[in-house]
Each structure stands twice: as structure tokens, then as C-alpha cells.
Amino acid sequence: MSFKSLGLSDALIKAVEEKGYTTPSPIQQKAIPHILEGKDILASAQTGTGKTAGFTLPVLQYLTATKHPKYRPLRVLILTPTRELAAQVHENVREYSKYVDIRSTVVFGGVKAASQIKTLRQGVDILVATPGRLLDLHDQKAVSFKRVDVLILDEADRMLDMGFARDLNKIISFMPTKRQNLMFSATFSNDIKKLASGILHNPVEVETAPQNSTAKKVSHKVYNVDKNQKTPLIIKLIKDNNWEQVLVFTRTKHGANKLTEKLIKSGISAAAIHGNKSQGARTKALKNFKDNSIKILVATDIAARGLDIPLLPHVINFELPNVPEDYVHRIGRTGRAGAEGEAISLVCSEETEYQKEIEKILNEKLKTSVLEGFEPTDTAPPKRAATQSKGSFGKKKKGGSSDSANQNKPKRKPHFKGNKPAGATSGRGRTGAPKKKRY
Incomplete structure (x- = not known):
């Protein structure tokens, strides 16, 4: 299979080939056709398998085909849990969009907001962001979500682990109910499925490797x-x-x-x-x-x-x-x-x-x-707390302070109630994130 056979434009294929890729990865083969059809996606893929291109390429194709000749409102929002991931995703977006007329930018905390606000007010098609800074900018009326056609949650399980559930819910409440939703997660845990049920409508599930697997090499x-x-x-x-x-x-x-x-x-x-x-x-x-x-x-x-x-x-x-x-x-x-x-x-x-x-x-x-000269002699018992964490959001991790990009936000244990989609259909998929939903 080639990128051409997936239905991508020549401009996108040229950009992909310049990065050294000629054959789509399994996650790209499975996800891109469904995304081009406007379907909601719940995808799990082993890290390093090209999932960023899996959602970026079809979204770029959609934007270039439907771009308004005059206005440039924010139409695609990509949310990531950490600053480093946000920067990396935006770098990929820029590389893949080099031969199409698409503007993109990235916003995250830890840096002054003034330059971010200036860029946003000039108009962007795609925004990559971490939830905390994005809400701050929205509060300052520097960004509007009213015209968002596609919402992408990258590393959704990590966002839940880091306590972003309430921020996600608030961001979604500002969006139109008619939109396409793409959720990428390393696992299909129960918590992820609960989150998905409140955001995705009749999603296609895409999985290219067993959960919690590592690369074979x-x-x-x-x-x-x-x-x-x-x-x-x-x-x-x-x-x-x-x-x-x-x-x-x-x-x-x-x-x-x-x-x-x-x-x-x-x-x-x-x-x-x-x-x-x-x-x-x-x-x-x-x-x-x-x-x-x-x-x-x-x-x-x-x-x-x-x-x-x-x-x-x-x-x-x-x-x-x-x-x-x-x-x-x-x-x-x-x-x-x-x-x-x-x-x-x-x-x-x-x-x-x-x-x-x-x-x-x-x-x-x-x-x-055991390496010679470093033979262990310590017999201290395992330091496992009585309540073991399995990485689910709302469950405190024991045994040391894990890091997060959301340093100043307390981890809250969200709950789900009545979060089944209630949106209406549209040509680009649908959502069902009722505005008063809390999870």
C-alpha cells in the first residue's frame, strides 16, 4: 500500500516523502481512510509507529479542500498532555503542511503568553495545545472554539493520569456539538472508554499492537x-x-x-x-x-x-x-x-x-x-504500598512523586454520569459532548 492509494493529495505525499517515508505504517493504513470519511476514531497504537501522521495527514487534506478563501478561524484543535509532545506534534504538522496553505501554531505553559496571543489573533487553521494554557488563552478571549470542526486528543490516557479530565470537559463545552473527534491512546482502559463514550459517536476502533506491548527490536x-x-x-x-x-x-x-x-x-x-x-x-x-x-x-x-x-x-x-x-x-x-x-x-x-x-x-x-563487583547484599522488602496504582486517573500513584506538565493543578477524581452523546449528525461526523456534562 502507498500513501497515494490512501487517497492523499500530491502535495501531502511530497511532504511525507521528503521526510523519508514511502509506505504507510499499520496505524496510518487503518486510520487515515476512516478519518477522510469523517468518522470518529478511537485508536490505540504502539509508540513510535507514526500515529501523529496518521491523524495529521487526513486533517490537512480536509482543511485544504474546505478552506474559506477569506476567513481563517480555528478549525482543528489538537490537545496533548505535555509541552514536549505539543511541540513535537506541531513540528510534524508544519513539516507535513509545507506545500499547502495551512497555518498552525502551538501553545503551552512555561513561556509568556503575549506572543502566543498575537499569533492566534492573526488566525490559524490548526492549534496544538496543552489544556491548561489553552483555557487561560480562552479566558483572555485570545482563541475561540466556535468553528472547530475536528478535535484530536493525543495520548488521552496520559491526560487522564495527569488530572486533565475537568479541563478537557470545560474545553469541549465551548465547542460546537457537530464535529469530528479523534482519540489516540496507548491503552483502551475502562477510564478511556468512559471518556470516549462522552465524546465520540459510533467510533471506529483501531488497534495495531497488543496493549502495553513494546517494540519487537x-x-x-x-x-x-x-x-x-x-x-x-x-x-x-x-x-x-x-x-x-x-x-x-x-x-x-x-x-x-x-x-x-x-x-x-x-x-x-x-x-x-x-x-x-x-x-x-x-x-x-x-x-x-x-x-x-x-x-x-x-x-x-x-x-x-x-x-x-x-x-x-x-x-x-x-x-x-x-x-x-x-x-x-x-x-x-x-x-x-x-x-x-x-x-x-x-x-x-x-x-x-x-x-x-x-x-x-x-x-x-x-x-x-548481576554485574561483577556490584553483587547485591541488601534484603530490604519490596516497597509496595498497600493500595496499588494501575495508572488510572483519580488513583494516587504511590512510591514517589511522578512528574507532570500540569504541576500546579491538583489531581481530581472525575466521575461520569449521563455522558452518552446527544449531538446531531453532520457531514464531518458528530459529537455528543453535552455542555453540562461532568466527568
């Missing part, structure tokens, strides 16, 4: 090690193997800072990225990591989704996530688009339960070994 390895020996071990692994580009995950912001300082003191170039860093610092750290100015990027789970680093060879879990699904998202940063990758986890005695939960959702045992 990613090798998994676990080193058992005492907690206080993790830093010396990771320094040894990086230096002995001469690794040039490694993404390292910690559970907390303090842990990310502390590890980064120790790596730098040992002569390894490194930077940290997490929610307490300014947006400028986060952008600079990511840029330096991508262009190999630094070898190691230490991140909290703010970076588990949305970071597209071509051919990233190594991901290290300095600490296992206490929500097993997050392991899949962390590891999804390597082995993207069919490339090979290596995922290494440093596991102390307190984290053995986390490892078992990860193995359960992966349905495979992780290869576990």
Missing part, C-alpha cells in the same frame, strides 16, 4: 544491584560501553537533579529535564541531547511520552516506575520506527514487586543478571 535487561550502588553502576556502564546517547529515567525530580550532578562530577556530560525546570531549560536540554552536545538526558516521566529522538540506542530505568504501564512508555523512546534499541533497568530489592508487575503486563520475564 527492543532488548530488555535487568541488573540487580543495591540501591546505594546504582549511581556507580550506571557510571560504569556508560563509560565502559562508551555510550554516546542515553535517556535515563528517575521517579522524582530531586532524584533526576541528584543523578545529573553526580554524572557531571564523574566527567559525563548530562542534563536533567522535569517539571520544575523552566520551559527554556527543558527545551535547551532536549536540543543538546538530540544534537549530541550532551550524552545523557536524565528525565522524570514527563519525558516518557512525546520525545521523538531518532535512533535513540539506550534507555535506562535508574528506578523502575511504580506504575507498570509507564515502563512501556519509557521504553517506547527507543526502538522507534523499526530501529533497534536497548532497555536497561537497575533494580534494587525494594523494586522487585515493580518488576513483577511490569513482567505481568508485558507477559514476559525480563532477563536479569
Whole structure:
């Protein structure tokens, strides 16, 4: 199958081919025809499989075919959970739209709003945004949702995990009920299905990989090690193997800072990225990591989704996530688009339960070994809280402060009631997000 056979225009195909793609990925093959037909979509796809192009390309085709010659109201809204993902999605939108007359922009917090407001008031067709900043701009009357034809929720499950349900509900209440809705999520959890039932109308379900699966070309390895020996071990692994580009995950912001300082003191170039860093610092750290100015990027789970680093060879879990699904998202940063990758986890005695939960959702045992000179002696019991989190929204995650792009917003436990769509049909699909709905 080719992009041409999917019904895409020559201008879009030219832009896609310039990025090096000639054959649609499975998620693109399955989603694009339905989106072009105006159907609502509930899609789940393994990270790194091209889902951004899967919704961007057909939306661009729709906009170019129906664009008003004079007016340019906001017609497509793409919501993402994190700033990094928003920036990445917008970059893709710009690349795919280079040969069509479509304007787009991105808005998120952490930077001054003045320039964002100026751009919005000049008129854009597509807006990529994080929910918090978007609501702030709407309150300032800098953006209107009255003409939105297509709503896209990217990484919807992560938005629920981060407590954005109420913000999503408020944004949707300002939109016309007649619109097309596309929801992309890593999982089809019960919470996602509840959210979908209040937004999507007769959606086509698209799934291209088993839930919670990782790329086939990613090798998994676990080193058992005492907690206080993790830093010396990771320094040894990086230096002995001469690794040039490694993404390292910690559970907390303090842990990310502390590890980064120790790596730098040992002569390894490194930077940290997490929610307490300014947006400028986060952008600079990511840029330096991508262009190999630094070898190691230490991140909290703010970076588990949305970071597209071509051919990233190594991901290290300095600490296992206490929500097993997050392991899949962390590891999804390597082995993207069919490339090979290596995922290494440093596991102390307190984290053995986390490892078992990860193995359960992966349905495979992780290869576990001990490195000479780092034989573990600690026998501390697993540090698993009595109430275990499964990553659902409204359930508090235990065992460390996970990061989020919504730092100043409390996580609320939303509820669903009567959220079945009540919208009317239209040529571009329908919604049913009743304005008074709360979830």
C-alpha cells in the first residue's frame, strides 16, 4: 500500500516523502481512510509507529479542500498532555503542511503568553495545545472554539493520569456539538472508554499492537544491584560501553537533579529535564541531547511520552516506575520506527514487586543478571504500598512523586454520569459532548 492509494493529495505525499517515508505504517493504513470519511476514531497504537501522521495527514487534506478563501478561524484543535509532545506534534504538522496553505501554531505553559496571543489573533487553521494554557488563552478571549470542526486528543490516557479530565470537559463545552473527534491512546482502559463514550459517536476502533506491548527490536535487561550502588553502576556502564546517547529515567525530580550532578562530577556530560525546570531549560536540554552536545538526558516521566529522538540506542530505568504501564512508555523512546534499541533497568530489592508487575503486563520475564563487583547484599522488602496504582486517573500513584506538565493543578477524581452523546449528525461526523456534562 502507498500513501497515494490512501487517497492523499500530491502535495501531502511530497511532504511525507521528503521526510523519508514511502509506505504507510499499520496505524496510518487503518486510520487515515476512516478519518477522510469523517468518522470518529478511537485508536490505540504502539509508540513510535507514526500515529501523529496518521491523524495529521487526513486533517490537512480536509482543511485544504474546505478552506474559506477569506476567513481563517480555528478549525482543528489538537490537545496533548505535555509541552514536549505539543511541540513535537506541531513540528510534524508544519513539516507535513509545507506545500499547502495551512497555518498552525502551538501553545503551552512555561513561556509568556503575549506572543502566543498575537499569533492566534492573526488566525490559524490548526492549534496544538496543552489544556491548561489553552483555557487561560480562552479566558483572555485570545482563541475561540466556535468553528472547530475536528478535535484530536493525543495520548488521552496520559491526560487522564495527569488530572486533565475537568479541563478537557470545560474545553469541549465551548465547542460546537457537530464535529469530528479523534482519540489516540496507548491503552483502551475502562477510564478511556468512559471518556470516549462522552465524546465520540459510533467510533471506529483501531488497534495495531497488543496493549502495553513494546517494540519487537527492543532488548530488555535487568541488573540487580543495591540501591546505594546504582549511581556507580550506571557510571560504569556508560563509560565502559562508551555510550554516546542515553535517556535515563528517575521517579522524582530531586532524584533526576541528584543523578545529573553526580554524572557531571564523574566527567559525563548530562542534563536533567522535569517539571520544575523552566520551559527554556527543558527545551535547551532536549536540543543538546538530540544534537549530541550532551550524552545523557536524565528525565522524570514527563519525558516518557512525546520525545521523538531518532535512533535513540539506550534507555535506562535508574528506578523502575511504580506504575507498570509507564515502563512501556519509557521504553517506547527507543526502538522507534523499526530501529533497534536497548532497555536497561537497575533494580534494587525494594523494586522487585515493580518488576513483577511490569513482567505481568508485558507477559514476559525480563532477563536479569548481576554485574561483577556490584553483587547485591541488601534484603530490604519490596516497597509496595498497600493500595496499588494501575495508572488510572483519580488513583494516587504511590512510591514517589511522578512528574507532570500540569504541576500546579491538583489531581481530581472525575466521575461520569449521563455522558452518552446527544449531538446531531453532520457531514464531518458528530459529537455528543453535552455542555453540562461532568466527568
